[in-house]
Amino acid sequence: MTATQPRTETDITVRNPATGQVSGSVPIHDADTVAKRAEELRAAQPEWEAMGPRGRKRWLLEFQNWLLDNADHLTEVLMSETGKSRNDASLEPVATGDNVNFWATHAEEYLSDGHPKAHSPLYRVKRFTTVYRPQPLVGVITPWNFPLAMPGMDVPPALAAGAAVLLKPSEVTPLSAVEFARGWTEIGAPPVLGLVTGYGDTGAALIDNVDYVQFTGSTATGRRVAVACAQRLIPYSLELGGKDPAIVLADADLERAANGIAWGGLFNSGQVCVSVERVYVEAPVYDEFVDKLAAKVRAVSQGADHDTGAMATEAQRDLVARHVDAATAAGAKVLTGGKPTGVGTFFAPTVLADVDQTMACMTDETFGPTIPVIKVADENEAIRLANDSTYGLSATVWTGDPHRGERIARRLEVGAVNVNDALANVFCPTLPMGGWKESGVGYRAGGPHGIRKYCRQQAITAPRIPTQKSELLWYPASKRKRQFALGAMRAMSARGWRRLGIKPRGAR
Structure with missing residues (x-):
């Protein structure tokens, strides 16, 4: 992500675009502050992950209660920084509460271990398990058009997955995100949701310190985010422009x-x-x-x-x-x-x-x-x-x-x-939301995908039956063992004469 020019101010003043009145201000966090908050979140994340989906559900549902209990206040904050009508703004707190409830109540199901079937009888002696382990720290960068609903879409599934989250809202409308983070702290939840505010430099520093980036914004900025993530070899998801x-x-x-x-x-x-x-x-x-x-x-x-x-x-x-x-x-x-x-x-x-x-x-x-x-x-x-x-x-x-x-x-x-x-x-939230062409990379929501995207998949194999001291393909190699192993593989997967290793007429 391309850094912006150096700035001399230390705070961002937010004005109501409908009236020009000052609505509030937020600090501009520098790279050192971002790195420190990321470090604090990483320190708290293992305990949050260890709670499991049921333990995290308790805090997420408490957060939903806070959102609904404070919906009128959140609506006023939204209106003050965006110029939205009450009609449009009032939807965001309630929709966010609904989203929190969905991920809290489905996390256990979606994160449960998978047990894929063996693709061949040769592998039926093994037990296969797919485990979903959260990314330790997820970075969420949100746009100015829905300053509460956008964090409300992307932060809850990451928290439900067991990740810690560092949120960076748009510098145009940061006040709702301040309230969002304040609510998490106010209910006494574990310190796994952090907030940083500022311009492009702050966003670039966030990308430098997290393990996964969820970005919503313009296609032009999304390209820069993708390049920055690729340089660090970290996964990302981008929801970009539309027409x-x-x-x-x-x-x-x-x-x-x-x-x-x-x-x-x-x-x-x-x-x-x-x-x-x-x-x-x-x-x-x-x-x-x-x-x-x-x-x-x-x-x-x-x-x-x-x-x-x-x-x-x-x-x-x-x-x-x-x-x-x-x-x-x-x-x-x-x-x-x-x-x-x-x-x-x-x-x-x-x-x-x-x-x-x-x-x-x-x-x-x-x-x-x-x-x-x-x-x-x-x-x-x-x-x-x-x-x-x-x-x-x-x-x-x-x-x-x-x-x-x-x-x-x-x-x-x-x-x-x-x-x-x-x-x-x-x-x-059961439907995937993502763009084709220049409208993005990856998806949000989509049922199980919406929470597993914030996880690292781990494959585990374990024996179903007592093991021998050696396997056919292990050293030392021998012609007899190799022929037996290859013959068994052919017999289980090939068709026709190829099962027996016999070449069809005309084959070299």
Whole structure:
């Protein structure tokens, strides 16, 4: 991970982007501080691992109680640093609590020893065991768009696995992570969850001191994280950018499709990795759908106690404006919105029609409250254009025939597809969440995989029957022992004449 330029300040001041008011501050931790916290976490981890899944479950469920008991306070903190609406922010504490509960209650099952069957009768004399041992220290780097929910997705399974966790939130929205870590300490849990705050240098130092990295953020930063992890030969998982398509077929319930796409595109002001960022609509229903969608989006209200909130940063607001301006300059039509509101970092919810596939609003990640729509001739054109992207995180398909929707889903080059719904897979820890192409490497969640990813697999073989003093392949070698061993292997795995070592006619 590339280090940033040296900084002279010692703290980061956090402001509410909707109002400009100061919300709080956090220290900038240097490399020595990061290394010290990593060392402290490593010292505490063996005892945490020794508790086993049942012992860890007790603390995780106590943490869930703390999250739910403090949900209102956490919502206020979220709103203060992100400019989110209460409607959007209030989901994060409860969803985090649900996630904690899932990993706490399933860890024992998912981490239990496996006993693979022997692939050959020759190996039935052995007992095979697969053991899941936690990575000692997991580093989690989270983005600014969901400052509580992102730690809530990635930290609990790592803790449930028996790892210690060092969390580094985005410098834009670190206050919710401070509360997250405070809650763990407040319940008296073992000191296996640590927090560091700062800029890129702090993140780079984290990577230098952990055994596994879970990163969520931009594709550009993700590449640097991957290089840094590769240099240390440590495993990593990256969830990166997205440009998620929606396909609306002529047989779809257009009312539901318009409602779902409006929510899927505007939730959290479009600042979601799996936001609906481009829409392809079959020609027979294009005009009707666009009218419905524009009406739904036009009715969305913005503000703290409204539907959705502000952009997290001025830079993100300005990026959205550039995409919209470039599209309109190239001939796209703004049906509603299209401009910053002039208050804080709010950008008006926007629908763009008469868009083409070459526009930046269709090719580059916008990460804002814009929904560009393209008319297509049929489902084949929709699938071709949906796949015409460097990204492959998720997609939605809207149709009156769910079986048709699933068939189309299997043709889309993305990690997840929701049929007649949006964002649904994000809230299901039994499903894997990961991107194809430039949208990431690896997966979060996915049932057993979601916790085993934070583990090192260990294979153990042991005898089932009394052992002899030597084995056929052990030294000293002899022709008789070798022929017997090879003959037995052929007899158990080969077919036809090859079982007997007889070459077929014409073979050399």
